[in-house]
Amino acid sequence: MRIAVIGAGAIGGTIAALLDRVGHDVAITARGDQLQTIRTSGLRIAGGWGEHTARPRASAVLETAPELVFVCTKAQDAAGAITVNAESLVGIPVVIVQNGLDGVRLAEELLPDSPVIGAIAIYAASYLKPGLIDVTAAGPTVIGTDDPARRDIAAHIASVLGAAMPTLLVADFRGAQWSKLIVNQVNAMPAITGLSAQETLVHPVLGRIVTASMREAVRIGLSTGVRFASLQGLSQPVLRAFALAPISIGRALPRLMAARMGDTPNPGSTLQSIRRGQPTEIDFLHGAVVRAASEAGLTAPINERLTELVHRVEKSGDFLGVEEVAAEFA
Incomplete structure:
Protein backbone atom coordinates (compact mmCIF):
# COMPACT_ATOMS: atom_id res chain seq x y z
CA MET A 1 0.00 0.00 0.00
CA ARG A 2 1.24 3.53 -0.77
CA ILE A 3 1.40 5.23 2.63
CA ALA A 4 2.75 8.69 3.39
CA VAL A 5 3.93 10.02 6.74
CA ILE A 6 4.06 13.80 7.11
CA GLY A 7 6.60 14.64 9.78
CA ALA A 8 9.74 12.61 10.46
CA GLY A 9 10.15 13.22 14.17
CA ALA A 10 10.10 10.56 16.87
CA ILE A 11 6.45 9.55 16.34
CA GLY A 12 6.27 9.89 12.55
CA GLY A 13 9.64 8.27 12.07
CA THR A 14 8.62 5.28 14.16
CA ILE A 15 5.38 4.79 12.21
CA ALA A 16 7.17 5.16 8.87
CA ALA A 17 9.94 2.71 9.77
CA LEU A 18 7.56 0.04 11.08
CA LEU A 19 5.25 0.33 8.06
CA ASP A 20 8.32 -0.02 5.84
CA ARG A 21 9.36 -3.12 7.78
CA VAL A 22 6.12 -4.93 6.91
CA GLY A 23 6.43 -4.12 3.23
CA HIS A 24 4.43 -0.96 2.52
CA ASP A 25 5.58 1.61 -0.03
CA VAL A 26 6.34 4.47 2.37
CA ALA A 27 7.00 8.11 1.61
CA ILE A 28 7.94 10.57 4.35
CA THR A 29 8.31 14.33 4.55
CA ALA A 30 11.22 15.77 6.47
CA ARG A 31 13.45 18.81 6.51
CA GLY A 32 17.02 19.84 7.18
CA ASP A 33 19.52 17.25 8.33
CA GLN A 34 16.80 14.67 8.89
CA LEU A 35 15.76 14.85 5.24
CA GLN A 36 19.31 14.57 3.98
CA THR A 37 20.16 11.68 6.31
CA ILE A 38 17.07 9.65 5.38
CA ARG A 39 17.85 10.14 1.70
CA THR A 40 21.45 9.01 2.03
CA SER A 41 21.44 6.49 4.89
CA GLY A 42 17.81 5.60 5.61
CA LEU A 43 15.78 5.91 8.80
CA ARG A 44 16.77 3.64 11.67
CA ILE A 45 14.73 2.76 14.73
CA ALA A 46 15.96 0.91 17.80
CA GLY A 47 14.62 0.06 21.23
CA GLY A 48 11.25 -1.35 22.17
CA TRP A 49 10.35 -2.93 18.81
CA GLY A 50 13.80 -4.02 17.74
CA GLU A 51 16.06 -2.54 15.10
CA HIS A 52 15.22 -1.74 11.52
CA THR A 53 16.62 0.60 8.90
CA ALA A 54 13.88 1.81 6.58
CA ARG A 55 14.41 3.28 3.14
CA PRO A 56 11.33 5.45 2.61
CA ARG A 57 11.13 7.98 -0.20
CA ALA A 58 11.94 11.25 1.54
CA SER A 59 11.10 14.76 0.38
CA ALA A 60 10.22 18.17 1.79
CA VAL A 61 6.63 17.82 0.49
CA LEU A 62 4.80 14.81 -0.91
CA GLU A 63 5.63 14.23 -4.56
CA THR A 64 2.93 11.65 -5.35
CA ALA A 65 -0.54 10.99 -3.96
CA PRO A 66 -0.63 8.15 -1.40
CA GLU A 67 -3.55 5.87 -0.57
CA LEU A 68 -3.31 6.69 3.14
CA VAL A 69 -1.48 9.41 5.07
CA PHE A 70 -0.43 9.88 8.69
CA VAL A 71 0.13 13.48 9.82
CA CYS A 72 2.66 13.29 12.65
CA THR A 73 3.92 16.85 13.03
CA LYS A 74 3.86 18.79 16.26
CA ALA A 75 0.44 20.29 16.82
CA GLN A 76 1.61 23.84 16.11
CA ASP A 77 3.03 22.75 12.73
CA ALA A 78 -0.01 20.79 11.54
CA ALA A 79 -1.84 23.53 9.64
CA GLY A 80 1.20 24.49 7.60
CA ALA A 81 2.13 20.87 6.86
CA ILE A 82 -1.39 19.98 5.75
CA THR A 83 -1.68 23.10 3.61
CA VAL A 84 1.53 22.56 1.62
CA ASN A 85 0.61 18.90 0.99
CA ALA A 86 -3.12 19.47 0.44
CA GLU A 87 -3.12 18.60 -3.28
CA SER A 88 -1.85 15.10 -2.47
CA LEU A 89 -4.41 14.54 0.29
CA VAL A 90 -7.70 15.17 -1.52
CA GLY A 91 -10.18 12.35 -1.04
CA ILE A 92 -7.89 9.94 0.83
CA PRO A 93 -8.02 8.96 4.52
CA VAL A 94 -5.93 11.29 6.65
CA VAL A 95 -4.88 10.17 10.12
CA ILE A 96 -3.95 12.92 12.57
CA VAL A 97 -1.45 11.56 15.10
CA GLN A 98 -1.16 14.41 17.56
CA ASN A 99 -1.44 15.50 21.13
CA GLY A 100 -4.08 17.93 22.30
CA LEU A 101 -7.77 18.20 21.50
CA ASP A 102 -8.03 20.18 18.26
CA GLY A 103 -6.04 18.30 15.61
CA VAL A 104 -8.89 16.44 13.95
CA ARG A 105 -11.15 19.50 13.82
CA LEU A 106 -8.39 21.58 12.25
CA ALA A 107 -7.67 18.95 9.60
CA GLU A 108 -11.36 18.63 8.76
CA GLU A 109 -11.52 22.37 8.12
CA LEU A 110 -8.46 22.27 5.85
CA LEU A 111 -9.41 19.02 4.05
CA PRO A 112 -13.21 19.05 3.65
CA ASP A 113 -13.11 16.31 0.97
CA SER A 114 -11.00 13.85 2.95
CA PRO A 115 -12.13 11.52 5.75
CA VAL A 116 -10.11 12.53 8.80
CA ILE A 117 -9.41 9.99 11.55
CA GLY A 118 -7.78 10.64 14.90
CA ALA A 119 -4.84 8.80 16.40
CA ILE A 120 -2.86 9.02 19.63
CA ALA A 121 0.62 7.61 20.21
CA ILE A 122 0.82 5.89 23.59
CA TYR A 123 4.40 4.68 23.06
CA ALA A 124 7.40 6.86 23.89
CA ALA A 125 10.18 7.50 21.39
CA SER A 126 13.13 9.86 21.27
CA TYR A 127 14.71 11.54 18.26
CA LEU A 128 18.36 10.92 19.06
CA LYS A 129 19.93 12.42 15.96
CA PRO A 130 19.12 12.69 12.25
CA GLY A 131 18.18 9.26 10.97
CA LEU A 132 17.96 7.57 14.40
CA ILE A 133 14.94 7.12 16.66
CA ASP A 134 14.87 5.14 19.90
CA VAL A 135 11.60 3.63 21.13
CA THR A 136 11.97 4.00 24.90
CA ALA A 137 8.58 2.55 25.91
CA ALA A 138 6.46 0.32 23.69
CA GLY A 139 2.73 0.94 23.61
CA PRO A 140 -0.20 1.09 21.21
CA THR A 141 -1.34 3.73 18.78
CA VAL A 142 -4.99 4.51 19.48
CA ILE A 143 -7.18 4.97 16.39
CA GLY A 144 -10.70 6.38 16.50
CA THR A 145 -13.35 8.81 15.36
CA ASP A 146 -16.40 10.40 16.95
CA ASP A 147 -18.17 10.32 13.54
CA PRO A 148 -20.18 7.07 13.20
CA ALA A 149 -20.03 7.36 9.40
CA ARG A 150 -16.24 7.01 9.48
CA ARG A 151 -15.90 4.08 11.86
CA ASP A 152 -15.38 1.55 9.04
CA ILE A 153 -12.53 3.70 7.73
CA ALA A 154 -11.02 3.88 11.22
CA ALA A 155 -11.27 0.09 11.54
CA HIS A 156 -9.49 -0.39 8.21
CA ILE A 157 -6.70 1.96 9.23
CA ALA A 158 -6.34 0.17 12.57
CA SER A 159 -6.00 -3.10 10.66
CA VAL A 160 -3.30 -1.71 8.36
CA LEU A 161 -1.29 -0.12 11.15
CA GLY A 162 -1.93 -3.07 13.46
CA ALA A 163 0.09 -5.32 11.17
CA ALA A 164 3.12 -3.11 11.86
CA MET A 165 2.74 -2.08 15.51
CA PRO A 166 0.31 -2.48 18.43
CA THR A 167 -2.91 -0.62 17.63
CA LEU A 168 -6.09 -0.02 19.61
CA LEU A 169 -9.41 0.93 17.98
CA VAL A 170 -11.74 3.00 20.19
CA ALA A 171 -15.32 4.21 19.73
CA ASP A 172 -15.04 7.32 21.95
CA PHE A 173 -12.07 9.21 20.58
CA ARG A 174 -12.72 12.34 22.64
CA GLY A 175 -12.44 10.28 25.82
CA ALA A 176 -9.14 8.85 24.55
Whole structure:
Protein backbone atom coordinates (compact mmCIF):
# COMPACT_ATOMS: atom_id res chain seq x y z
CA MET A 1 0.00 0.00 0.00
CA ARG A 2 1.24 3.53 -0.77
CA ILE A 3 1.40 5.23 2.63
CA ALA A 4 2.75 8.69 3.39
CA VAL A 5 3.93 10.02 6.74
CA ILE A 6 4.06 13.80 7.11
CA GLY A 7 6.60 14.64 9.78
CA ALA A 8 9.74 12.61 10.46
CA GLY A 9 10.15 13.22 14.17
CA ALA A 10 10.10 10.56 16.87
CA ILE A 11 6.45 9.55 16.34
CA GLY A 12 6.27 9.89 12.55
CA GLY A 13 9.64 8.27 12.07
CA THR A 14 8.62 5.28 14.16
CA ILE A 15 5.38 4.79 12.21
CA ALA A 16 7.17 5.16 8.87
CA ALA A 17 9.94 2.71 9.77
CA LEU A 18 7.56 0.04 11.08
CA LEU A 19 5.25 0.33 8.06
CA ASP A 20 8.32 -0.02 5.84
CA ARG A 21 9.36 -3.12 7.78
CA VAL A 22 6.12 -4.93 6.91
CA GLY A 23 6.43 -4.12 3.23
CA HIS A 24 4.43 -0.96 2.52
CA ASP A 25 5.58 1.61 -0.03
CA VAL A 26 6.34 4.47 2.37
CA ALA A 27 7.00 8.11 1.61
CA ILE A 28 7.94 10.57 4.35
CA THR A 29 8.31 14.33 4.55
CA ALA A 30 11.22 15.77 6.47
CA ARG A 31 13.45 18.81 6.51
CA GLY A 32 17.02 19.84 7.18
CA ASP A 33 19.52 17.25 8.33
CA GLN A 34 16.80 14.67 8.89
CA LEU A 35 15.76 14.85 5.24
CA GLN A 36 19.31 14.57 3.98
CA THR A 37 20.16 11.68 6.31
CA ILE A 38 17.07 9.65 5.38
CA ARG A 39 17.85 10.14 1.70
CA THR A 40 21.45 9.01 2.03
CA SER A 41 21.44 6.49 4.89
CA GLY A 42 17.81 5.60 5.61
CA LEU A 43 15.78 5.91 8.80
CA ARG A 44 16.77 3.64 11.67
CA ILE A 45 14.73 2.76 14.73
CA ALA A 46 15.96 0.91 17.80
CA GLY A 47 14.62 0.06 21.23
CA GLY A 48 11.25 -1.35 22.17
CA TRP A 49 10.35 -2.93 18.81
CA GLY A 50 13.80 -4.02 17.74
CA GLU A 51 16.06 -2.54 15.10
CA HIS A 52 15.22 -1.74 11.52
CA THR A 53 16.62 0.60 8.90
CA ALA A 54 13.88 1.81 6.58
CA ARG A 55 14.41 3.28 3.14
CA PRO A 56 11.33 5.45 2.61
CA ARG A 57 11.13 7.98 -0.20
CA ALA A 58 11.94 11.25 1.54
CA SER A 59 11.10 14.76 0.38
CA ALA A 60 10.22 18.17 1.79
CA VAL A 61 6.63 17.82 0.49
CA LEU A 62 4.80 14.81 -0.91
CA GLU A 63 5.63 14.23 -4.56
CA THR A 64 2.93 11.65 -5.35
CA ALA A 65 -0.54 10.99 -3.96
CA PRO A 66 -0.63 8.15 -1.40
CA GLU A 67 -3.55 5.87 -0.57
CA LEU A 68 -3.31 6.69 3.14
CA VAL A 69 -1.48 9.41 5.07
CA PHE A 70 -0.43 9.88 8.69
CA VAL A 71 0.13 13.48 9.82
CA CYS A 72 2.66 13.29 12.65
CA THR A 73 3.92 16.85 13.03
CA LYS A 74 3.86 18.79 16.26
CA ALA A 75 0.44 20.29 16.82
CA GLN A 76 1.61 23.84 16.11
CA ASP A 77 3.03 22.75 12.73
CA ALA A 78 -0.01 20.79 11.54
CA ALA A 79 -1.84 23.53 9.64
CA GLY A 80 1.20 24.49 7.60
CA ALA A 81 2.13 20.87 6.86
CA ILE A 82 -1.39 19.98 5.75
CA THR A 83 -1.68 23.10 3.61
CA VAL A 84 1.53 22.56 1.62
CA ASN A 85 0.61 18.90 0.99
CA ALA A 86 -3.12 19.47 0.44
CA GLU A 87 -3.12 18.60 -3.28
CA SER A 88 -1.85 15.10 -2.47
CA LEU A 89 -4.41 14.54 0.29
CA VAL A 90 -7.70 15.17 -1.52
CA GLY A 91 -10.18 12.35 -1.04
CA ILE A 92 -7.89 9.94 0.83
CA PRO A 93 -8.02 8.96 4.52
CA VAL A 94 -5.93 11.29 6.65
CA VAL A 95 -4.88 10.17 10.12
CA ILE A 96 -3.95 12.92 12.57
CA VAL A 97 -1.45 11.56 15.10
CA GLN A 98 -1.16 14.41 17.56
CA ASN A 99 -1.44 15.50 21.13
CA GLY A 100 -4.08 17.93 22.30
CA LEU A 101 -7.77 18.20 21.50
CA ASP A 102 -8.03 20.18 18.26
CA GLY A 103 -6.04 18.30 15.61
CA VAL A 104 -8.89 16.44 13.95
CA ARG A 105 -11.15 19.50 13.82
CA LEU A 106 -8.39 21.58 12.25
CA ALA A 107 -7.67 18.95 9.60
CA GLU A 108 -11.36 18.63 8.76
CA GLU A 109 -11.52 22.37 8.12
CA LEU A 110 -8.46 22.27 5.85
CA LEU A 111 -9.41 19.02 4.05
CA PRO A 112 -13.21 19.05 3.65
CA ASP A 113 -13.11 16.31 0.97
CA SER A 114 -11.00 13.85 2.95
CA PRO A 115 -12.13 11.52 5.75
CA VAL A 116 -10.11 12.53 8.80
CA ILE A 117 -9.41 9.99 11.55
CA GLY A 118 -7.78 10.64 14.90
CA ALA A 119 -4.84 8.80 16.40
CA ILE A 120 -2.86 9.02 19.63
CA ALA A 121 0.62 7.61 20.21
CA ILE A 122 0.82 5.89 23.59
CA TYR A 123 4.40 4.68 23.06
CA ALA A 124 7.40 6.86 23.89
CA ALA A 125 10.18 7.50 21.39
CA SER A 126 13.13 9.86 21.27
CA TYR A 127 14.71 11.54 18.26
CA LEU A 128 18.36 10.92 19.06
CA LYS A 129 19.93 12.42 15.96
CA PRO A 130 19.12 12.69 12.25
CA GLY A 131 18.18 9.26 10.97
CA LEU A 132 17.96 7.57 14.40
CA ILE A 133 14.94 7.12 16.66
CA ASP A 134 14.87 5.14 19.90
CA VAL A 135 11.60 3.63 21.13
CA THR A 136 11.97 4.00 24.90
CA ALA A 137 8.58 2.55 25.91
CA ALA A 138 6.46 0.32 23.69
CA GLY A 139 2.73 0.94 23.61
CA PRO A 140 -0.20 1.09 21.21
CA THR A 141 -1.34 3.73 18.78
CA VAL A 142 -4.99 4.51 19.48
CA ILE A 143 -7.18 4.97 16.39
CA GLY A 144 -10.70 6.38 16.50
CA THR A 145 -13.35 8.81 15.36
CA ASP A 146 -16.40 10.40 16.95
CA ASP A 147 -18.17 10.32 13.54
CA PRO A 148 -20.18 7.07 13.20
CA ALA A 149 -20.03 7.36 9.40
CA ARG A 150 -16.24 7.01 9.48
CA ARG A 151 -15.90 4.08 11.86
CA ASP A 152 -15.38 1.55 9.04
CA ILE A 153 -12.53 3.70 7.73
CA ALA A 154 -11.02 3.88 11.22
CA ALA A 155 -11.27 0.09 11.54
CA HIS A 156 -9.49 -0.39 8.21
CA ILE A 157 -6.70 1.96 9.23
CA ALA A 158 -6.34 0.17 12.57
CA SER A 159 -6.00 -3.10 10.66
CA VAL A 160 -3.30 -1.71 8.36
CA LEU A 161 -1.29 -0.12 11.15
CA GLY A 162 -1.93 -3.07 13.46
CA ALA A 163 0.09 -5.32 11.17
CA ALA A 164 3.12 -3.11 11.86
CA MET A 165 2.74 -2.08 15.51
CA PRO A 166 0.31 -2.48 18.43
CA THR A 167 -2.91 -0.62 17.63
CA LEU A 168 -6.09 -0.02 19.61
CA LEU A 169 -9.41 0.93 17.98
CA VAL A 170 -11.74 3.00 20.19
CA ALA A 171 -15.32 4.21 19.73
CA ASP A 172 -15.04 7.32 21.95
CA PHE A 173 -12.07 9.21 20.58
CA ARG A 174 -12.72 12.34 22.64
CA GLY A 175 -12.44 10.28 25.82
CA ALA A 176 -9.14 8.85 24.55
CA GLN A 177 -7.84 12.34 23.77
CA TRP A 178 -8.58 13.50 27.28
CA SER A 179 -6.95 10.44 28.83
CA LYS A 180 -3.80 11.12 26.78
CA LEU A 181 -4.01 14.76 27.84
CA ILE A 182 -3.76 13.56 31.45
CA VAL A 183 -0.81 11.33 30.54
CA ASN A 184 0.80 14.36 28.90
CA GLN A 185 0.66 16.23 32.19
CA VAL A 186 4.11 14.70 32.75
CA ASN A 187 5.56 16.92 29.99
CA ALA A 188 5.78 20.38 31.52
CA MET A 189 7.95 19.74 34.57
CA PRO A 190 10.83 18.06 32.67
CA ALA A 191 10.78 20.98 30.22
CA ILE A 192 10.95 23.46 33.09
CA THR A 193 13.67 21.68 35.09
CA GLY A 194 15.64 19.63 32.55
CA LEU A 195 15.00 16.48 34.61
CA SER A 196 13.44 13.27 33.32
CA ALA A 197 9.73 12.60 33.70
CA GLN A 198 10.49 9.83 36.19
CA GLU A 199 12.58 12.14 38.38
CA THR A 200 9.93 14.86 38.48
CA LEU A 201 7.06 12.47 39.17
CA VAL A 202 8.67 10.94 42.25
CA HIS A 203 10.26 14.15 43.57
CA PRO A 204 8.57 15.26 46.84
CA VAL A 205 8.14 18.87 45.67
CA LEU A 206 7.90 18.65 41.89
CA GLY A 207 5.75 15.52 42.03
CA ARG A 208 3.23 17.26 44.26
CA ILE A 209 2.88 20.09 41.72
CA VAL A 210 2.42 17.61 38.87
CA THR A 211 -0.20 15.79 40.94
CA ALA A 212 -2.06 19.05 41.49
CA SER A 213 -1.99 19.91 37.78
CA MET A 214 -3.25 16.44 36.86
CA ARG A 215 -6.10 16.69 39.36
CA GLU A 216 -7.02 20.12 38.00
CA ALA A 217 -7.10 18.75 34.44
CA VAL A 218 -9.22 15.75 35.43
CA ARG A 219 -11.71 18.00 37.21
CA ILE A 220 -12.02 20.21 34.12
CA GLY A 221 -12.66 17.16 31.96
CA LEU A 222 -15.28 15.74 34.32
CA SER A 223 -17.03 19.09 34.57
CA THR A 224 -17.35 19.27 30.78
CA GLY A 225 -18.86 15.80 30.41
CA VAL A 226 -15.77 13.86 29.39
CA ARG A 227 -15.77 10.13 29.98
CA PHE A 228 -12.11 9.18 30.18
CA ALA A 229 -11.01 6.19 28.12
CA SER A 230 -9.01 3.35 29.65
CA LEU A 231 -5.41 4.06 28.63
CA GLN A 232 -2.09 3.34 30.34
CA GLY A 233 -3.73 2.35 33.59
CA LEU A 234 -5.99 5.40 33.61
CA SER A 235 -9.77 5.08 33.42
CA GLN A 236 -12.92 6.96 34.35
CA PRO A 237 -13.20 5.37 37.83
CA VAL A 238 -9.48 5.73 38.57
CA LEU A 239 -9.33 9.37 37.50
CA ARG A 240 -12.55 10.31 39.27
CA ALA A 241 -11.21 8.84 42.52
CA PHE A 242 -7.83 10.53 41.90
CA ALA A 243 -9.51 13.93 41.51
CA LEU A 244 -11.57 13.59 44.66
CA ALA A 245 -9.05 11.97 47.03
CA PRO A 246 -6.74 14.03 49.27
CA ILE A 247 -3.62 15.04 47.36
CA SER A 248 -1.45 12.95 49.68
CA ILE A 249 -3.30 9.85 48.43
CA GLY A 250 -3.41 11.14 44.86
CA ARG A 251 0.40 11.24 44.80
CA ALA A 252 0.35 7.48 44.31
CA LEU A 253 -0.84 7.79 40.70
CA PRO A 254 2.11 9.85 39.36
CA ARG A 255 4.50 7.55 41.21
CA LEU A 256 2.87 4.57 39.49
CA MET A 257 3.17 6.31 36.13
CA ALA A 258 6.89 6.83 36.77
CA ALA A 259 7.36 3.16 37.62
CA ARG A 260 5.61 2.11 34.42
CA MET A 261 7.99 4.23 32.35
CA GLY A 262 10.82 1.90 33.27
CA ASP A 263 14.46 2.70 33.94
CA THR A 264 15.30 4.51 30.70
CA PRO A 265 15.03 8.25 31.42
CA ASN A 266 12.01 9.65 29.59
CA PRO A 267 12.53 13.35 28.79
CA GLY A 268 9.05 13.85 27.38
CA SER A 269 8.40 15.43 24.00
CA THR A 270 8.40 18.99 25.36
CA LEU A 271 11.89 18.77 26.82
CA GLN A 272 13.10 17.12 23.60
CA SER A 273 11.86 20.15 21.66
CA ILE A 274 13.61 22.57 24.02
CA ARG A 275 16.89 20.66 23.75
CA ARG A 276 16.68 20.93 19.95
CA GLY A 277 15.90 24.65 20.15
CA GLN A 278 12.45 24.13 18.64
CA PRO A 279 9.08 25.56 19.75
CA THR A 280 7.21 23.20 22.06
CA GLU A 281 3.57 22.16 21.81
CA ILE A 282 2.86 23.11 25.43
CA ASP A 283 -0.04 25.31 24.27
CA PHE A 284 -1.71 22.13 22.98
CA LEU A 285 -1.02 20.14 26.17
CA HIS A 286 -1.40 22.11 29.40
CA GLY A 287 -2.66 25.01 27.31
CA ALA A 288 -5.49 22.83 26.02
CA VAL A 289 -6.65 22.32 29.61
CA VAL A 290 -6.63 26.09 30.15
CA ARG A 291 -8.72 26.67 27.01
CA ALA A 292 -11.19 23.91 27.89
CA ALA A 293 -11.60 25.45 31.32
CA SER A 294 -12.15 28.92 29.86
CA GLU A 295 -14.76 27.63 27.41
CA ALA A 296 -16.63 26.10 30.35
CA GLY A 297 -16.43 29.28 32.42
CA LEU A 298 -13.81 27.75 34.73
CA THR A 299 -10.14 28.38 35.48
CA ALA A 300 -7.06 26.17 35.48
CA PRO A 301 -4.40 28.26 37.27
CA ILE A 302 -1.88 25.46 37.82
CA ASN A 303 -1.89 24.41 34.17
CA GLU A 304 -1.76 28.06 33.15
CA ARG A 305 1.32 28.70 35.30
CA LEU A 306 3.07 25.56 34.03
CA THR A 307 2.42 26.71 30.46
CA GLU A 308 3.91 30.11 31.26
CA LEU A 309 7.01 28.56 32.84
CA VAL A 310 7.66 26.34 29.82
CA HIS A 311 7.47 29.40 27.58
CA ARG A 312 9.91 31.16 29.92
CA VAL A 313 12.43 28.34 29.51
CA GLU A 314 11.84 28.32 25.74
CA LYS A 315 12.83 31.98 25.57
CA SER A 316 15.70 31.98 28.06
CA GLY A 317 17.19 28.53 27.53
CA ASP A 318 17.72 28.30 31.29
CA PHE A 319 16.10 25.55 33.35
CA LEU A 320 14.63 26.33 36.77
CA GLY A 321 15.82 24.76 40.00
CA VAL A 322 13.49 23.02 42.42
CA GLU A 323 13.34 26.01 44.77
CA GLU A 324 12.53 28.36 41.89
CA VAL A 325 9.70 26.11 40.74
CA ALA A 326 8.35 25.73 44.26
CA ALA A 327 8.31 29.51 44.69
CA GLU A 328 6.09 29.85 41.61
CA PHE A 329 3.42 27.71 43.28
CA ALA A 330 3.79 28.91 46.87
